[in-house]
Structure formats: C-alpha cells, structure tokens
Amino acid sequence: MPLSAEPSWRSVLLEWYESDARDLPWRRREFADRYGAWGTLVSEFMLQQTPVARVIPHLQAWLERWPSPAAMATATPAQVVHQWANLGYPRRALWLHRAAVQVVEKHGGVVPREVSDLLALSGIGDYTARAVAVFHYGDTHPVVDTNTRRVIARFIDGRSQPASPSPRDLVRMGELLPGARGEAAVFNAAMMELGAVVCTARAPRCEECPVAAQCAWLSAGRPDTGDRRRRQPRYEGSDRQARGAVLRMLRDAPDHVLGADLVVPDWPDAVQRDRAIDSLIADGLVEASDGVLALPR
DNA sequence: TAAGCGTGGCA
DNA sequence: TTGCCAAGCTT
Incomplete structure (x- = not known):
C-alpha cells in the first residue's frame, strides 16, 4: 500500500464510532467497573431481540437488585420472571437465571472469558458468547448480529438484505477484523452501531454514512436484491x-x-x-x- | 434449515 | 390499521 493512500474505510469507520457512537449505559466505564462481565452478560441477554430503548431502564433495575451471578443465583424463578416484566421472550429470564447458577457452580461465580465456556451456558449462543468475550474482556473474535450481517451484505456484497444466517457469517466477519491487537472490540461495535443507526433495515441514511464512498450497494444504485427475511407471523390472535x-x-x-x-x-x-x-x-x-x-x- | 418464542414503536 | 422490525436462542 502506498504511503499516501486514502485512509482505509476501517479507519474512517473507527473514527466515526469514536465521535458519533450513542452514549449507552453498557459502554460507560463506570458500568464495567461496577458490574464487570456480569453487567455485559445481562445487557446482552436483554438486548436479544429487544430494542435498546426498552432495555435501558430494566437493565438498571436488574443490576441494582442482582449485581452479581451469585446474587442472581439466590433468586427464585418467579422473582426472575416477575422482574423481567414486559421485556418479551420471558424464557430468556429463566435462561439468564440458569446461566448465573452455572457460573456460580462451574466458574466460582466469575463469568468465564473463553468463548467455549460461555457457549456452554444456557441461553448463550454465538452472538452473546463473543459479545462478552470481546466487549468486556477485550479479546479478538468476530461478533455477528443482525446489524453486522446487514452491513456486510450491503457494504461488501452490494445486496440490500443479508441471506439467511449461517456459520459463514462468523468467518467473513473474522476476515474483516483489523489486525491490531485490541481493536476488535471497537471494530465489532462500530459495525453494529453503523447498522443500528445509519445502515438501517428500512430507511438507510446513506447521506450520513461515513463509509458511503466505499459501499458496494450504494455504488450499484442501491438495488433491491429481492432477499426477504422470513415474514413474522401475525401476533394478534396468536x-x-x-x-x-x-x-x-x-x-x-x-x-x-x-x-x-x-x-x-x-x-x-x-x-x-x-x-x-x-x-x-x-x-x-x-x-x-x-x-x-x-x-x- | 426452519419454526417458535413477546412486546411495543413506528411508518 | 397493518406490517415491519428489534445487540438471538433453542429445538
């Protein structure tokens, strides 16, 4: 690469994230100081399919009541399901409770750092396991969520929507990670943030996109590639x-x-x-x- | 691979 | 009003 090369899109994306990222509770230093990996784990559980704005007040209340896995493990399922309130998908509350018990019994009350150990906990899949390892512990893994998959589909593949989720998504995101140690967390977060606030599913704000100049989808004229996600069944009467x-x-x-x-x-x-x-x-x-x-x- | 699983905001 | 969408996971 010539020394005078344009800044890479990675650098531009990282700078955009540093300056424009939303100020969310779990991104604050004092959150990590106070609740550690447990705080990250709880926040990621709640964020599984529940919008950020609805999670924030519940997260605060939850961590005040159960500030550690050991505290959570002493609760009854009834207490947990009640505290979960209207966050939706209440099975997650049971899974989080079970995960807390497993952390106490198998890891001495310390949320594990290894992805394989995290994956063994109930309610934790590819996304949540790597989110904890990367965002809390600072390790280097691809973190793939619906936002990341959409950004890759558009920016790299020039398609309007991603194909069905597959294990290849992890591989592809892994290939995009910056080489420098310690940058994985910010890069993963930046890809998610871009998808959440700019490269959105319905009305993408390409005019605000920091990496629009390198976007395959935009340069192709934002074609509708016809990929449609599975239609969500009607909720009324279900x-x-x-x-x-x-x-x-x-x-x-x-x-x-x-x-x-x-x-x-x-x-x-x-x-x-x-x-x-x-x-x-x-x-x-x-x-x-x-x-x-x-x-x- | 696909279906099932809550709830509410927004266009 | 209706449909889409949301930091996914389990079976």
Whole structure:
C-alpha cells in the first residue's frame, strides 16, 4: 500500500464510532467497573431481540437488585420472571437465571472469558458468547448480529438484505477484523452501531454514512436484491399473544398465584388458552397444582 | 434449515 | 390499521 493512500474505510469507520457512537449505559466505564462481565452478560441477554430503548431502564433495575451471578443465583424463578416484566421472550429470564447458577457452580461465580465456556451456558449462543468475550474482556473474535450481517451484505456484497444466517457469517466477519491487537472490540461495535443507526433495515441514511464512498450497494444504485427475511407471523390472535396474556396475569397477581379458572377467563378461544398454559408449563415458566397456576418457585 | 418464542414503536 | 422490525436462542 502506498504511503499516501486514502485512509482505509476501517479507519474512517473507527473514527466515526469514536465521535458519533450513542452514549449507552453498557459502554460507560463506570458500568464495567461496577458490574464487570456480569453487567455485559445481562445487557446482552436483554438486548436479544429487544430494542435498546426498552432495555435501558430494566437493565438498571436488574443490576441494582442482582449485581452479581451469585446474587442472581439466590433468586427464585418467579422473582426472575416477575422482574423481567414486559421485556418479551420471558424464557430468556429463566435462561439468564440458569446461566448465573452455572457460573456460580462451574466458574466460582466469575463469568468465564473463553468463548467455549460461555457457549456452554444456557441461553448463550454465538452472538452473546463473543459479545462478552470481546466487549468486556477485550479479546479478538468476530461478533455477528443482525446489524453486522446487514452491513456486510450491503457494504461488501452490494445486496440490500443479508441471506439467511449461517456459520459463514462468523468467518467473513473474522476476515474483516483489523489486525491490531485490541481493536476488535471497537471494530465489532462500530459495525453494529453503523447498522443500528445509519445502515438501517428500512430507511438507510446513506447521506450520513461515513463509509458511503466505499459501499458496494450504494455504488450499484442501491438495488433491491429481492432477499426477504422470513415474514413474522401475525401476533394478534396468536398463541404467543395468549402466552403473553397468561404470564402477564401471573406476574401481576399477588404472590404470582391465581386460580386456573381466573387466568384470562375471557380469552376468546379456550382451547388456545389451555394450549398456551400447557406450553408455558412445558417451558418451566408456569407451575400447576390443584387447580392453581403460579410462577415457578 | 426452519419454526417458535413477546412486546411495543413506528411508518 | 397493518406490517415491519428489534445487540438471538433453542429445538
């Protein structure tokens, strides 16, 4: 490379991130100082499919109540599901609780640093494991989320939307990581940030994009490559809505206990309601005994 | 590989 | 109003 080369798009992206990144709680020094890897782990659990703005107040409350894996491990599932409130996908609350117990039992209460150890914890997959290893511990791994995949699809491949998720995504992101030690965290975060606030799914702000000059998709005239993500089923009238209604009533009930005939009694489809209750029991989110439903003790 | 799993904001 | 989308994971 000639000495007078233009700054690489990586450098431009990193500079943009340093100057323009959102000031989010988990990016602050005092957050890491106070909650350590546990804070990162909890934040990543909550951010799995739940928007940033909705996570922030719940994260604060959660960490105040359970500031360590050991503290979390002493809680009951009922307490955990109640504290999870309306963050959605409440199985994550159970998985986070289990993960805390596993951290205490297998790692002495210290959130592990190795990706393989993190992957062995409940509710932790490719994204969350590497997010903890990279964003908290500063190690070098590719961190691939929906934003990263979209940025790569557009910026590198010139396509409007990414193909279906695949293990190759990790490999490709790994090949893009900067070589310098310690830069992986910022680069991963910058790719995610770009996808979250500029290279968005619906109305990308290419005029604000720091690396627009090198973007394959923009230079191709932003073609619609026809890749469509799987359509999300209608929520209104779904089993998911029924599950949500049941769980909401149990969260709000005194001691989280309610007679089975008092749980969403006016649900329009009794068969669907019972199916929802059965599936909640199968998931360990609800317990049934003597005609009474409750959050698990 | 695909389906199932919450909830709410926004266009 | 309806549909899309959101720092994914498990089975």
